[in-house]
Amino acid sequence: MKYAYTILYVEDVKKTMSFYENAFGFQNKFITPEHDYGELLSGETTIAFASHSLGNSNLKKGFKQLSIHEEPNGIEMAFTTENIETDFKNALAVGAVEYESITQKPWGQKVGYLRDINGFLIEICTPIKH
Template sequence: MIKYSYTIMYVANVEATVKFYEEAFGFMRKFLTPEEDYGELISGETTIAFAHLDLATSNLSKGYQQVNNEKPFGIELGFVVEDVTKAIEKVVQAGGKIYEEQKVKPWGQTVGYVLDNNGFLIELCTAM
């Protein structure tokens, strides 16, 4: 059996990113190395983790595409929230950006898209 355990995102400043996710989403810090090159959040069953760009370079000998704040990758983190408007406001206050204004989908779900402080795409949505 395979269990999805964690997502690691490579970032320029791990501590600042952990702080952003604490402020924007209320996640709690699980772990941060003394070198501040790797950190994890308590986010439910699946851990959200951040590693410094230097670790990406050492782990990925063929290279990788670094995230930017202009156009996100074709992947997103999805967070279910009770109030999308309030969740988006917290992201912006923490230093994130609105990528797509919230909309109500034909099936009744409210969905909005934001970028974190690195440019990673996050969907904020109500439960289906």
């Protein structure tokens, strides 16, 4: 078995993909002609987005739609970088919201938290040095 996708359900797939391209440098891998599903080139595991309407058609029992105006869910995506301060500021400049400022952890790693334009929690961190 292999972990293949993380799919985030969002209001506007095309707008969200554009945000991730501009904020983090990921590239568009695929988007449906209806713009209700799209994938980014993001490394080993694909980050994908599906519209709320597609989510409602796939998940007959429903799902909780995330809001930037509520506390984030207890899950995050983590992106590693050697240029944390620059990348953190760049994401803020294109619409991310700071959730926790960058701090240095006792093991030497730097970590900061953002929320994307939909309210999803994103950790920006330096790689852990072993």
